[in-house]
Amino acid sequence: MVVTLKDVAERAGVSRSAVSRAYTEGASVSEKTRKKVEKASRELGYSPSLIARSLATNRTKLIGLVANNFQNPIFLEVFDLYTRALQERGLRPLLVNLTNETNPEHSVQMLRQYNVDGVIVATSTLQPRFSRAFKNANMPVVHAFGRFEQGSPVHVVGIDNLACGRMAADTLMRHGYKKIAFLGGPQMATSTQDRASGFLSQLKASNIEIADVVYATAYNYDAGQEAMLELLGNQQVDAIFCGDDLICMGAMDAARNNGLAIPDDIGFLGFNDMHMSAWSAYNLSTIRQPTPDIILSSIELVVSLVDDPERAMETRIFPCSVVERGTLKPLKP
Amino acid sequence: MVVTLKDVAERAGVSRSAVSRAYTEGASVSEKTRKKVEKASRELGYSPSLIARSLATNRTKLIGLVANNFQNPIFLEVFDLYTRALQERGLRPLLVNLTNETNPEHSVQMLRQYNVDGVIVATSTLQPRFSRAFKNANMPVVHAFGRFEQGSPVHVVGIDNLACGRMAADTLMRHGYKKIAFLGGPQMATSTQDRASGFLSQLKASNIEIADVVYATAYNYDAGQEAMLELLGNQQVDAIFCGDDLICMGAMDAARNNGLAIPDDIGFLGFNDMHMSAWSAYNLSTIRQPTPDIILSSIELVVSLVDDPERAMETRIFPCSVVERGTLKPLKP
DNA sequence: TTGATTTTTGCAACCGGTTGCAAAAAAAAT
DNA sequence: ATTTTTTTTGCAACCGGTTGCAAAAATCAA
Structure with a gap:
């Protein structure tokens, strides 16, 4: 039914490891076998299972995206930017809707079950105990739009x-x-x-x-x-x-x-x-x-955290600016 | 580091199968061993890996949620309803942002890599070839807010x-x-x-x-x-x-x-x-x-499709209604 | 040509679960 | 107490990949 590594290996006349290596960046494969593998998998319509790979590598390429406000259109802009930026990096957002959720353990459970590589908490209204709970469960976590403060237990990207x-x-x-x-x-x-x-x-x-x-x-x-x-x-x-x-x-x-x-x-x-x-x-x-800056920066940060969980705690603050339109009376000359 | 089935089994003094069964609805386990397992996993802080389970069962509990309009706040309402309803059923949305995407194969690739159990295409503006591509890749797919027509190749839930x-x-x-x-x-x-x-x-x-x-x-x-x-x-x-x-x-x-x-x-x-x-x-x-009806119904449909992919093609149409407010002059008496 | 070095390859174990099957244990029937 | 039936259990294979290691092949040096 579904095409696996084994099928490709047989067709290409190589070992399963060879096929696996052909799909791994920087692995040791000769150009010749890579070509054979590519041909075979094209003919078979093979695409590797991220699930199986995850199990072996302990990396899922899933990033938990935690939010609790689905009433404010600003978050649609936020989701748009996150999904696209993550997508471009070969990552996928796992959206967690915490509207009305009061127990951090539930969310920890959810995210741990899926083995997410990291968590981005994208809200300014979620109580800090949530991001702390993720942190305690040993997940790399970044709080975007979070509070900027000394000695924060989680990485923060936001504004002052x-x-x-x-x-x-x-x-x-x-x-x-x-x-x-x-x-x-x-x-x-x-x-x-x-x-x-x-x-x-x-x-x-x-x-x-x-x-x-x-x-x-x-x-x-x-x-x-x-x-x-x-x-x-x-x-x-x-x-x-x-x-x-x-x-x-x-x-x-x-x-x-x-x-x-x-x-x-x-x-x-x-x-x-x-x-x-x-x-x-x-x-x-x-x-x-500066929403886009915050989002991009929080992604960079969580990604680097995946490879280096012990990275020094960091808070990244971006400057805001005034946009003058029509709801204030004109400036005094 | 991370607690696995094996650890729990050892601690509880039972086999790995027993632990697995304790976590499986309707499996054959005595009350006694279930208790032992529960105790052991509580002490160890165990939570089963959905990734590993997925590999064995070929079910991921992931539903691809495909959208292409992140500028219209109505979709925030849509996402809110989807994420919560899926969450309640133990499913997770995998958000796919198809803004500016023109090649259906890319999206098929993405969703297949993650072995999603099903796909909900939630938009009325995505070209039909996308949902057809998902269908051809053998995924259960429901087109929510899609066109109602005879002989549609995919299941549709929407309005007339x-x-x-x-x-x-x-x-x-x-x-x-x-x-x-x-x-x-x-x-x-x-x-x-x-x-x-x-x-x-x-x-x-x-x-x-x-x-x-x-x-x-x-x-x-x-x-x-x-x-x-x-x-x-x-x-x-x-x-x-x-x-x-x-x-x-x-x-x-x-x-x-x-x-x-x-x-x-x-x-x-x-x-x-x-x-x-x-x-x-x-x-x-x-x-x-009736957005909530459409969303709930599309979830039910895709879920039932997972167990019965050959289910007869269905289009579910919900009635619309007029909401009178202030942008039309009063009715003629 | 031979030996040393580097590159490529396959074997086999592993990731963390599930499940068919047969054996063991428990419960019911005689 | 023995036999039959039912329930529970563990073994072992499997899901679809990755990866350390040693052997094989290819390349280079002399």
């Missing part, structure tokens, strides 16, 4: 959320806003905490008192809308820094539904610069996170 | 796009529109062709002449916007049926940017009912595709 918070504060002040609020993502997410803390400290440093701080319950549109309604119930504000573009869109729609004009009555600054932020219905000024 | 096109026409006429245009997705997609053809035939049956027909070059926002600009250059229309919600949003924004009010100057009817369609910035009237 504190610096980004400060950048957001500077941007709003530069645009002349005074009554500034923060509308963050879920409060237990480290990204939210850091963005908030950088933002608040920078305002304080300029002697501007924060007008309000609210947190959305999730990184999605509905939660943004709800949080904005809560905020509107409080005192007047003239600008809001949102912890995420999607949340920001929810907030903007809530503001408009309450008769507020953007940016005349109220300014918005988002975070991420997802594709949709450029849509004219939002035209969102935002802080861009 | 012709009927949906007619439903769209009826809806627009019911709302009193007369100068109606069609703004489709890519013209070579079967879904586009069928929606167009059902739509046009139904208008003709009511003696309404179609005002214009244009096609977006991709199922995404930018393409929708461009196509709308093209359409605006032609004669006046008062309502548009778009072949996809995302395209529709692009078109709506283009219309608004040209000073048109929705639905007073121009009405829009979308397709899919993605989450975003309910956002107040669009509040899109649309035709709902």
Whole structure:
């Protein structure tokens, strides 16, 4: 039924090892036998079984891609980049959806059963105990979009959320806003905490008192809308820094539904610069996170970790930048 | 280093077969040895290797999930549902990104190397030769969101796009529109062709002449916007049926940017009912595709195909429905 | 031509499980 | 207590590859 190494070997009149070697980069085979093997396998339509190879080599070419937010379109961009970049390197993503999962052991189990070569945790909202659990199970793990901190037990590739918070504060002040609020993502997410803390400290440093701080319950549109309604119930504000573009869109729609004009009555600054932020219905000024850089770098890192698990702990931080669009009033001259 | 069957067997004082059987549903083991095995593997932290099991059983529990559109957020909803539903059944999705891929053999290669148990092609824009190539490579394959047609060589789960096109026409006429245009997705997609053809035939049956027909070059926002600009250059229309919600949003924004009010100057009817369609910035009237039903059904089908590859060819069609929101003027009384 | 050196090859064991088969043990029937 | 039947167990082969090692073949040097 299915063509195996043995069939090819017989047809080519060589040993099984010879066939195996013909398919192994840098193995010791003469040009003559390689040609014979190639011919035979072409005629038979042979393609080697990665499963069998995995068993022998203890390498599966599978990378666990762990995510827990399938509501935010930014993650479609993330998956797109990951799948393509992994594919190009001959690796395959094994997608693990941790929405509503609370027990790290389950996920460890899943990934270990498939013997993944490495794990990339691609989210900023998963509790650190998950990546730590993978680490403890002896898998090479990289936390992409994770928190940047000293002495982290896992490799991190991401951004400096504190610096980004400060950048957001500077941007709003530069645009002349005074009554500034923060509308963050879920409060237990480290990204939210850091963005908030950088933002608040920078305002304080300029002697501007924060007008309000609210947190959305999730990184999605509905939660943004709800949080904005809560905020509107409080005192007047003239600008809001949102912890995420999607949340920001929810907030903007809530503001408009309450008769507020953007940016005349109220300014918005988002975070991420997802594709949709450029849509004219939002035209969102935002802080861009260099997603492709983070993704590529996290792949490089996890790949190198496979060959050298004891590699020195590393955190790679990429700079963010402000993207000016239409949700902030023009700069003071 | 890693705990194997043998280690557990030794510790439990039984044979390797006994351990294997303890982990196999319905195998012949006494309660006593099962307990011994459980205890030993708990103490050792054993978890069986699916790779090794796959080699022996010729079942990998991997399902190839083939997609080619990572720009349309509807696919994030699709991935979410697939990953969770597969996960619940002890299966894992192997995500294959076919953006820009033109050679079916490449994808066949990939999936065969990993010995996937089955393949779900989840897209309406992939050329049929791809799913046929999988089929020819002897993999159980289901085309979700595929074209419904007699004598299809692969199993299909989806909707009747012709009927949906007619439903769209009826809806627009019911709302009193007369100068109606069609703004489709890519013209070579079967879904586009069928929606167009059902739509046009139904208008003709009511003696309404179609005002214009244009096609977006991709199922995404930018393409929708461009196509709308093209359409605006032609004669006046008062309502548009778009072949996809995302395209529709692009078109709506283009219309608004040209000073048109929705639905007073121009009405829009979308397709899919993605989450975003309910956002107040669009509040899109649309035709709902029962995505969860299609996904669950396609999983059931591919799973049953694994055990019975010769199963009679089947096409499962789910009904669509109209979701009335705010982009069509109110019904005539 | 002969001997030394390098390259290529095949054997056989191994990766970590599953499973058909026959023997052993347990349970039921006589 | 003995025989028959049923259940449980271990042996050994197998799934489809890889790889260390020693033998064989090819190449080079003298």
